[in-house]
Amino acid sequence: MEEYSLTVGAHLLLWAFPLTLVILVVVEDILDRRDREPER
């Protein structure tokens, strides 16, 4: 029976892009909170 697998492009589209985006958004949020701390 033939074995199928996702292509590299499909991996990028399906997992890598959203995961990278989520990491960047979280890092931005953490940096944002750290910047706001001294204002208190």
Next chain:
Amino acid sequence: MTPVEGSTLTTVAAVMVAYLAALLLIGWRAARRTHGGEDFHLAGRSLGAWSAGISSTASSESGWVTLGAVGMTFTYGVSGLWYAPGCLLGYLVNVYLVAPRLRPLSASQGSVTLTDVITRRWGDPRNVLRLTATTIILICMMGYVAAQMTAAGKAFSSSLGLEGRGGYILGVVIGAAVIILVTSLGGFRAVAWTDLFQGLLVAIALIGLPLYAIARLGGFGVLVQGLGAVNPDFLSAGGGRLGPALWGFIIGQLGIGLGYPGMPHVITRYMAARDDREVQRLQIIAMFWGVAVFYGAGLVGLVGRVSLPNLADGEQALMALALQLVHPVLAGLLLAAVISAILSTVSSQLLVAASAVSYDVVEETLGKASDDRRSLILGRWTVAVVGLIGILVALTEVRLVFWFVLFAWSGLGAAFAPLILLALAQRGVNRHGALAAMLTGTGVTVAWKLGRDATANPELFARVWWITLIAAAVILGLGRLARAFERGDRVGVVAATILTVISWWLVQQWGLHNLYELVPAFFLAGFAALAVSAITKPSNV
């Protein structure tokens, strides 16, 4: 689709009634806190991060995310997911570029609607910008509202077990009546709160259902093998497309995101945020919601393709999986999520259309600036009247509705997104350039769309450039009759006409049929704004 048992249908209908009751309760609570015009149109600029963030995203997605996006991956496999990066890039621009600048700008201007932001940014002594923007918004939004009511009617009639034409009419009326009541009583606050409730329901459904369905299938590996067995191209990012077809498809899908900064029902949420801190907090909330919902919808389509091989319409995959896999109460909640995605958009668009009439036309253009109390009453009645017109259109002119909807997203996006970005950039554009951008964005959208479909009816569509010239002559003639146009406005109309005709020629000559119309319309509208502003610079900035 497997026939649904009567007892299941009864349980689903009961959940649906409870869901509608929850919407009414939220609307009633919001109404008690709505006391004046700014409350009604912008929730008194008091939204917190969660309601502003989820409301901005939920109102932008409509039934498309639970039906259309699911259908994309069901039909095209993994390559159907290209809409997700497109939409998420649009979210990035909106929450990190537009929202932090738009909130303080609108607060300092005292602006209440998107039209208000544009007119106060560049000045509008003869109401040319306000009437142009309002006309574009009303045409697009009414088409949208009626189309969403049609979709809600179909979803309600199938989930409540209402059959035939009578069932459809009853479905439209039930969904629309609840939304009109909630929106007219509670205004912007009710819309934002119900959006929050419905947006969370959609997110939970689109995270939970695909994970459960994949687990039931036997895991992700089984899903990949199943997709490959249906069609090996389903496992690649190009989906078997090659050359111009591939690039046209990818650029077009990514281009969807260009429209987000121009959606009035989305960016007014940022204007209504309480302060800059809430805007910063809503960024991560909106992005997480987007990732969860777009990828969840994509996974539902993929798993539906393997689990439901006999399903004829991929857009029904979420509902079919829900009815097949989970307990009727949960299935009812999942169907409520499908309807939520539709109703959260209807209420937001209904409010934008009503604000365009009651605030932009009656209060601002006609100068009937009444006190806060009268502004509230006017807003409420306008929502009711606009909503009733929406119901009538949805019940009688379904074909006309879908013709308008074809242009609604790209028309609004091209007319307003470049303009909002330029408004926030603070330089290079004047009011004549703003007029040129709105007309070019709308004109190029229509010309490109019809040009792409020209093969369907070449004799009719080949006359588009005549229609453009006549439309331009009518605009110039009306402007002259009303003595509204300055020299710069005439330059703007002529520039928009030339760019529209050029775009028609381009799509015909170069065969750029695979390119989504929003992409050229967006960039040509931005070019028109800058070029016309440069030509007419001495008149004002």
